[in-house]
Amino acid sequence: xxxxxxxxxxxxxxxxxxxxxxxxxxxxxxxxxxxxxxxxxxxxxxxxxxxxxxxxxxxxxxxxxxxxxxxxxxxxxxxxxxxxxxxxxxxxxxxxxxxxxxxxxxxxxxxxxxxxxxxxxxxxxxxxxxxxxxxxxxxxxxxxxxxxxxxxxxxxxxxxxxxxxxxxxxxxxxxxxxxxxxxxxxxxxxxxxxxxxxxxxxxxxxxxxxxxxxxxxxxxxxxxxxxxxxxxxxxxxxxxxxxxxxxxxxxxxxxxxxxxxxxxxxxxxxxxxxxxxxxxxxxxxxxxxxxxxxxxxxxx
Numbered sequence: 001x002x003x004x005x006x007x008x009x010x011x012x013x014x015x016x017x018x019x020x021x022x023x024x025x026x027x028x029x030x031x032x033x034x035x036x037x038x039x040x041x042x043x044x045x046x047x048x049x050x051x052x053x054x055x056x057x058x059x060x061x062x063x064x065x066x067x068x069x070x071x072x073x074x075x076x077x078x079x080x081x082x083x084x085x086x087x088x089x090x091x092x093x094x095x096x097x098x099x100x101x102x103x104x105x106x107x108x109x110x111x112x113x114x115x116x117x118x119x120x121x122x123x124x125x126x127x128x129x130x131x132x133x134x135x136x137x138x139x140x141x142x143x144x145x146x147x148x149x150x151x152x153x154x155x156x157x158x159x160x161x162x163x164x165x166x167x168x169x170x171x172x173x174x175x176x177x178x179x180x181x182x183x184x185x186x187x188x189x190x191x192x193x194x195x196x197x198x199x200x201x202x203x204x205x206x207x208x209x210x211x212x213x214x215x216x217x218x219x220x221x222x223x224x225x226x227x228x229x230x231x232x233x234x235x236x237x238x239x240x241x242x243x244x245x246x247x248x249x250x251x252x253x254x255x256x257x258x259x260x261x262x263x264x265x266x267x268x269x270x271x272x273x274x275x276x277x278x279x280x281x282x283x284x285x286x287x288x289x290x291x292x293x294x295x296x297x298x299x300x
Contacts (some may be wrong), residue, residue, distance in 0.1 A: 002109065023071065023098045030089060031078060031101045032070030038094030038116040039063050040274075040282050040295040041124060041151065044104055055245075056134035061094025061297065063087055065109055065118035066219050075103045081186040083109040085118040085258070094119075095279060095297060107255050110262040116296040120151060124294055128155035128266075129232055129257040130250050131209045134231050137165055142201055146220045147211035148179055148186065151269055151294035152233065155257075156209055157182040158266040165207075166202050168217060178269065178293075208244070210234055218242070269293035 003250050026032040038061035065085040068078055078084065086106030092099045109118045131152070137143065145153045148169025157179065160167040167184035170193065180187040187196050197220065204225040210217045213235025221230050221242045230244025239245060260266050271293040274282040282295050 016252045021096075021118055024092060026072035026075075026100055028073040029075060029103050030072035031068050031075065031086070031103055031106060032067050032072075033064060033066040033086075033099050033101050034178035035064050035066040035085065035094055035097055035099055035299040036144075037065050038299060039119045039124065040279075040286060040297055042177060055187050061088065061122070062068070063097075063119055064094040064099060064299075065115040066099075066300070069098070072103070073287065078103060078106070078108075081205040083115075085109045085121055085127050086254075088120040095276060097300060101258070105254070107258050110258065113258075114260050116270065116273055116298065117261070117268055118258075120270065120298060121261060122254060123193065124252045125153045125155055125257040125261065125266075126249065127152045128245060129253045129260075131211075131231055131247055132156050132159045132163070132165075132207075133250070134245070134248055135207050135229050137163065137206055139164035140166065141206040142204075143207040143209060144168040144197070144201065144205040144220055144223060144242070145184070145209045145211065146216050147171065147234070148184060149175035149293075150211060151271075153209075153211050154178065154182060154269040154293060155266055159182040160184070161259070162260070162265050168197075168205075170197075170212070170220065189216075194222060197223055205229070207231065210239060213238060271295050273298055
């Protein structure tokens with residue numbers, strides 16, 4: 001049996017449910033995985049606890065790193081006992097000792113990357129990579145990241161530095177040190193944000209990467225020199241309304257961002273690590289708005 005943590009209805013951490021389920025068997029094109037680490041992404045929990053979960057109650061823990069335990073029919077390129085990282089298949093969760101990952105959503109874990117760090121790559125790392133590549137920017141152009149202080153935003157900022165973009169982003173003043181350690185410029189959230197943004201980027205910006213949505217997106221979008229440069233991972237309808245687009249997932253992003261992290265060009269920002277039996281404590285941190293970056297859940 002495999003113990004899975006899930007939420008079956010909009011609920012705070014104290015209503016997190018635990019259930020014993022059979023160890024899942026991989027179907028065609030899938031990998032059975034013994035989970036070593038998963039990630040509690042603040043955005044994931046907010047969406048699930050608001051009842052917006054598209055994958056069912058065990059959606060928590062969308063990205064994992066672990067060891068392949070079984071191969072589904074037709075799987076090539078992986079072996080039992082191999083360390084991998086990947087996005088959890090629909091209908092399964094990462095907050096469990098065993099889960100299922102589609103082979104096309106997995107890559108081998110480099111030895112240089114820990115399981116905890118590797119678990120941050122399939123969702124957060126991929127979002128940062130795709131968000132900085134969906135629009136073709138050149139060195140010297142300007143990228144504005146709305147919500148730069150989170151795990152995705154901090155990786156996106158580092159990717160921007162690798163490509164020699166000018167990077168600025170919005171976030172709380174308390175995050176200034178960690179944001180500016182990436183080489184980006186923080187523009188503090190709060191009243192009169194538009195004025196501060198225009199002061200920081202008087203000529204506008206070439207890319208607005210939105211990780212927040214809502215009013216912050218509407219404010220930040222006013223700096224875009226071309227509406228097509230507005231990309232949102234958090235509020236696609238508003239981005240489209242403003243002339244931009246939703247973040248698009250590319251097929252090769254997982255392999256590429258894994259390589260970038262392997263070579264030390266980007267370092268995921270981990271706020272904390274908790275064992276699985278303290279998952280409720282980790283979720284309480286997220287609910288309290290104190291997570292900042294990514295929280296790793298050590299499963300095994």
